[in-house]
Amino acid sequence: MTALLEMRHITKTFPGVKALDDVSLQVAEGEIHAICGENGAGKSTLMKVLSGVYPAGSYDGEIVYAGETMQFTGIRDSEDRGIIIIHQELALVPLLTIAENIFLGNERATRGVIDWPETFQQTEALLSKVGLREAPGTRVESLGVGKQQLVEIAKALSKNVRLLILDEPTAALSESDSQALLDLLLELKAQGVTSIIISHKLNEVRRIADSVTVIRDGATISTIDARGGDLTEDRIVRDMVGRSMENRFPDRERRAGEVVFELQDWNVWHPEQAERQVIRNLSMQVRAGEVVGIAGLMGAGRTELAMSIFGRSYGRNISGEALVRGRPVDVSTVDRAINAGLAYVTEDRKTLGLILEDTIRRNTVLANLGAVSQRGIVEERRETEVAEKYRRALNIRTPSVFQKVLNLSGGNQQKVVLAKWLFTEPEVLILDEPTRGIDVGAKYEIYNIINDLSRAGKAVVMISSEMPELLGMCDRIHVMNEGRFVGELDAEEASQEAIMSLIVRE
Numbered sequence: 001m002t003a004l005l006e007m008r009h010i011t012k013t014f015p016g017v018k019a020l021d022d023v024s025l026q027v028a029e030g031e032i033h034a035i036c037g038e039n040g041a042g043k044s045t046l047m048k049v050l051s052g053v054y055p056a057g058s059y060d061g062e063i064v065y066a067g068e069t070m071q072f073t074g075i076r077d078s079e080d081r082g083i084i085i086i087h088q089e090l091a092l093v094p095l096l097t098i099a100e101n102i103f104l105g106n107e108r109a110t111r112g113v114i115d116w117p118e119t120f121q122q123t124e125a126l127l128s129k130v131g132l133r134e135a136p137g138t139r140v141e142s143l144g145v146g147k148q149q150l151v152e153i154a155k156a157l158s159k160n161v162r163l164l165i166l167d168e169p170t171a172a173l174s175e176s177d178s179q180a181l182l183d184l185l186l187e188l189k190a191q192g193v194t195s196i197i198i199s200h201k202l203n204e205v206r207r208i209a210d211s212v213t214v215i216r217d218g219a220t221i222s223t224i225d226a227r228g229g230d231l232t233e234d235r236i237v238r239d240m241v242g243r244s245m246e247n248r249f250p251d252r253e254r255r256a257g258e259v260v261f262e263l264q265d266w267n268v269w270h271p272e273q274a275e276r277q278v279i280r281n282l283s284m285q286v287r288a289g290e291v292v293g294i295a296g297l298m299g300a301g302r303t304e305l306a307m308s309i310f311g312r313s314y315g316r317n318i319s320g321e322a323l324v325r326g327r328p329v330d331v332s333t334v335d336r337a338i339n340a341g342l343a344y345v346t347e348d349r350k351t352l353g354l355i356l357e358d359t360i361r362r363n364t365v366l367a368n369l370g371a372v373s374q375r376g377i378v379e380e381r382r383e384t385e386v387a388e389k390y391r392r393a394l395n396i397r398t399p400s401v402f403q404k405v406l407n408l409s410g411g412n413q414q415k416v417v418l419a420k421w422l423f424t425e426p427e428v429l430i431l432d433e434p435t436r437g438i439d440v441g442a443k444y445e446i447y448n449i450i451n452d453l454s455r456a457g458k459a460v461v462m463i464s465s466e467m468p469e470l471l472g473m474c475d476r477i478h479v480m481n482e483g484r485f486v487g488e489l490d491a492e493e494a495s496q497e498a499i500m501s502l503i504v505r506e
Contacts, residue, residue, distance in 0.1 A: 003064075004029040004163060004194050005050075010061035012045055012054060017399075019045045020059070021218045027163070032185060032195045034209035036202070036236055038439040040397065040409030042218040043198045044088075047165050051085040052078040065163075082162030086152045088171060088437070089350070094141035098132075099123040101140055102155045126154040130184055146177030153184065164188065164195045170204060171437040175297075175465070182208050200439050202233045214239040241441040248440065249472030252451045254491065256475060257288030259326070260459035261342075261428040266320035268308040268483075278304050278315060280483045286428065286459040291450060293474035294463045295499050301483040302463045303347055306430045310344035311337040324427055338367060341427030345417050345434055347463075349410075353417040356406040360398060361387040363405050363416050368424045390419035395445060411442025418449060429453060430461045435469065447473060467496045479503060 005027040012020040020042045027033045035043050048054050050063060052072035063070045065081060072078045075085075092101050099119050108119045123136035130150045140148060149169055156164055166185075170178040178201075185195055185208055199205050205212060212231060214221045221239045224231050268279035278301050286292045294302050307314035309322060311334030322331050322340075329340035337344075346352040354363050364387040365372050372382040387401035394415040398408060405416055414434065421429065431450070435443045450473060453460055464470050470477050477494050479487040479502040487502035 002029045003027065004066060006062075006064040007046070007050060008062040008064065010046060010049055010059060010063075012042075012049060012059040019218055020049070023061075023215065023218065023220050025213055025220070026223070027194060027196060028210070030189060030192055030194055031210040032189055032197060032208050034205045034212045035196060035198045035215060036200070036205060036212055037215035037240055038409075038411070038441045040412070041215045041240075041439075043215055044167055045218075046215070047085060047167060047196065047198065050078070051075055051083055051165065053085075079159055082160055083165070084156040084159055084161045084163070085165040086149075086156065086167065086169065088168040090145075090148050090152055092140045092148055092151060095139060097137050097139055098127070098134060098143075098151055098154075099136035101151060102126060102158050106159060122158070123154075126157050129157060130154045131180070144177070146173050146180065149173065149177075149181055150184070153188075161193060164193055165198075166195065167198045168200065168437055169197065170199065170201060178204065200437065202236055202440075205236070206231055206233065212236060216240060216242060237440050240439065248444065248468075250444065250448050250451055252291075252454065252473075254475050256290040257457060259285050260288045260324065260457075261286040261461075262323040262326075263309065264321045264323070266305070266308070266322075267318065268304060268315035269317040271314065271316050278483050279308060282320075282483070282485060284478060284485070286461055288457040288459060289454045290476070291454055291460045291462055291474045293470040293477040294461065294480055295467060295470050295477050295503075296480035297503060300480040300503075302480055303432055304483075305480075306344060306432050306461070306463060309337070310334065310342055310430060313344075338424055338426075342430070343367075343421035343424055343426035343428070344430045345421055345432060347433035347436060349413055349417050353420075354405050354413060357404060359402050360391065360396065360405055360408070360416055361401040364390055364401070364419045364423060367420050371423070386423060387419075390423065394419055394449060409442075411438045411445070414438060414442070414446060415449075418446075422453075426458065428459045428461070430463070432463045433465060434462065435464075435466070443469075467499055470499075471495070 003026050007025040010020050010023045023042065023046055037043050049059050052074045055073045056071035102123055103119055108115050108122065120136045127134065130153050132147060132150045134147065140151060169181055173181065182204055189195065209226050211223060211225050213223045214236060224235065263282065263284045266279055266282040267277065270276040270278050296302050304314050308318055309331060312318055312332055313334065322329055324341050331337040331340055331342060350356060361383055365383050369378060372379055372386060384401060391398065391401055396412050396415045398412065405413055435446050450460060462474060471494055475491050477489045478485045479499055481503050489498055
């Protein structure tokens, strides 16, 4: 097949760090090419070089596209040639309509006046192509993440896309939304659109990719032709991490002690829709040293449950009782929940879990400032000692705890979130999608941390959309649907089929 894109010997250096070291990539016309690698391997950096986010002159090497050597000075240059990148954090304006977002900066106008009939007509045609039935005048804020991804792709199609780049497009999507997006990429391929997809979900890569390039530590390790039958998850993982990972989950001794955390008759109502009950008469127990999972489809109420427990961060008219070691505790505010021994690792680390522009040091102590303060003044030496302790304990890969969290890979950011809550010395740790957007190597490290917590006698609640993760890590799994627990499975009897049968039976 003819090469549409060649990136030759790309080297990109940041102060003190070589992010890309002589990376080469070749993408054939009309194929779906996957790029895999651990967090921090350089995947997104390579795509930012290609799309002009890092302009010509800021890196060494050569980009050949459609037979011509390119010198992109910005995103506009690459878009003019049909190269469109969709970042993991979607670039949509929530308060604008679908039509306004699709043609933002690319307006359909005559003499400076927007032609709204033409804009809406073209929007409807684009939405039809991506399988989205919403009206062009619908505000983006009312759409779920899956539909927002489709709006981004429609936006790309409006710019006559020839090469579509997607960075972790399914990281925040439900299983059904992920499958719909992958089907759309296959349809676009049939229409002649070439795609590059960065993904940690190896089952998805195997399903749609024609070829896979693996990057490790900023260097090209291998390119595998999926059509040749050599593409297996084990092969990709071995190239990604530099070692075989026959067991994706560490062994753990299942040993439950006394009941540490208990929830009785918990009810939560929607914060805005007064008539809608989100959590219904829910009760649960978690014992010392136990990891209890919560499974369910998107919208089942899992995150709403976790946030309502942790300081009533979600919901209204909350009723029921929370107990820690048999004693009722006040969890009506975040401060009170922390004082009661609870910690919550949010599913959205970048928005709710971290201050990205601040340092590792500051983020680590943020939830327990009193422990590093004297008379209301933070002691910087003590702050640094604590951050260094957790950097070593959790193997946070960074030159210094004074580095901004923004510059860390996703896996290392997640470790900083864990460090922040471990510093509060909680009795109960609620983990909401603890490995979302993290590569297999970093996942394994997070799993080891969870095992260490259970060995220390902590009560761990684990919410995850990845059923293999729940099956590999949990002692018991509660299955949730429409705000209720519809079943409970011990580790020995749990399976993906058993979980799904409980969900669909309701």
